[in-house]
Amino acid sequence: MSCEVNLTNQLRERGFRITPQRSVILHILGHAKAHLTPAEVYQQASISLPGLTETTVYRTLEFLAQTGLAQTVFNGKSKYAYEISGYAHHHLVCRQCGTEVEIPHVKAEALFKELQESTGFQLMQNHISFFGLCPVCQED
Amino acid sequence: MSCEVNLTNQLRERGFRITPQRSVILHILGHAKAHLTPAEVYQQASISLPGLTETTVYRTLEFLAQTGLAQTVFNGKSKYAYEISGYAHHHLVCRQCGTEVEIPHVKAEALFKELQESTGFQLMQNHISFFGLCPVCQED
């Protein structure tokens, strides 16, 4: 719990409170190798913080996404996962088999800029999920 | 029920069966002004097809999305909606207030082409949801 100090500081500076629940969840997300579902986060977090509720996990993950500290990963079903990643990227998901490919954000940068200018929205660099058929599933 | 013959024909030609449930749901989606949630589709479809179950609605919507006849619209919460639209577009959703803006597909065309070439995936022209803060919510 000493590695996401910068993230917790960000929260504190923006007027949010640092709670054990948030610290633990940030820690888990920060050290996860892949994106995690709320259930997975809950499972892991319960170990170091027994008594934690799933509700809090849902709310914390959504909170982190809203504040931009975590990214939402949409997998095409109505479940999602969250992750913290230093490397800005998006996902391309096969609608058939679920295979995921990472897309570096630079490829989408031009489009993002264009959209910001034409809509006035401030785009989050959160993950976009593109959908398609992977090479394997194309020959069904 | 005479207006989505082309869609039902598409299904039949591809070896899928045409059922009253599918016809009704196709009809509703085809005539909806906006995207509809499964619950909304169920509500409307039940009128002309009493006895229809929500399960079937969920499965049919997912089926239509898989076959490419309908598009999935992701709203940032873990619910989605579906729509049938002749006009290829995506959505830009405000993560704060939920406001949606349509993005014509042409703007994303270059990126799509690039991704298809570099990944081998065959991209679906289904809706991408971009997220950000709308001009109003930027001054919170």
Added chain:
DNA sequence: TTCCTTATTGCAGTTAACTGCAATAAGGAT
């Protein structure tokens, strides 16, 4: 250090989304 305000959490209950399996019916074959 103690008190106070109010953001967060936990609890209990609700709604949404999904699954397995037996029953039904679409559409081709006879």
Added chain:
DNA sequence: ATCCTTATTGCAGTTAACTGCAATAAGGAA
């Protein structure tokens, strides 16, 4: 027109996601 195969549907039950409200505790003020 009738039968047959098997894709779809409905049912019952399960899991996931969300909500309102009272209880708790973070962090600034006294």
